[in-house]
Amino acid sequence: MVSMPRFLKRKFFKDLINKLFGNDKKLKIGFYGHPNSGKTTLANRMTNDWIGKPIGLVSEIPHETRRVYRQEHVTLSHDDLELDFDIIDTPGIATKIDYKNFLEFGLSETEAKERAKEATKGIIEAIKWLDDVTGVLLVIDSTKDPLTQANITIMGNLEARKIPFIIVANKIDLPEASPDKIHSVFPQHTVIPISALQGEHISDLYQAMVDKF
């Protein structure tokens, strides 16, 4: 007897479950995390890898992404399995925004205040999207303290809504990166250390996404 390839088996069971529970929602994977954690760099790497174009603009200035960007139909193939999903790149979530921080990046006071106002709206939009995503990549900068209120709030809301998520310990190419610290403070969750910028261990993330979502 010829056995069914794994990805067909997976699709078969997924279709069956969707049919049984009337859940035919599209897979929408949200990129969440702090400002400057590397969400858009990672989203760009994934869309470049799978559909050959970037999704958004990356910069060193925090809150560069101030509205939600969406890329539909990204199909990821890994280890004989396929995952078809939409990417939802969200603005970084923070509990405070000080426009003076933007002045350090050469913005004028008017531009900095405008960016701060837009960033507040972006954060509200990112929180609203928590009701719509079906899976999340929580991107954490491995060089920073992971135990922040924004990360705790995002994870708490994902758990309460039963949305599967993967913690992406990003920026491991930097010498001060400490992905082990992220492992140690969130031992109950899947943590994948990567460098979105250099592409290090990206295949581990793809594998985890196929397994988890």
Added chain:
Amino acid sequence: MDANTNGLKMDFLSSSMLNSSTSMEKISMIVNRVKNGDLVVIEGGLTPEEEAELIEATMREIDVDNFMGIDIYTLEKDKKSFFGLSKSKIVGITIIGPANVMKAVKKKSNFLSMIANLGDLNASMH
């Protein structure tokens, strides 16, 4: 901040007081106090949904010149289980204050130390 004394006003809210309020009442009570420059210490924690609502309400209230948002810190305690086998933690107290006041917070698993800055209105951003 207390305008009469130029000192820091801290409000301690008991869990029984909070439990008698709706989520919306709790959030507006916290945001109104913090926007006024006060520090709010609450017994227990907020639910994840309330935390998200609190961030959302804070973003709506941010006024780039006068109110730049909040800082939230929690201190956990061991959750008591019937057989004493559980190792899970629950939030014992939550401290919420204006971002430009809460400075130099040191946090360990059973210790939280904070310096309130009453003079310098520059805040760093996470």
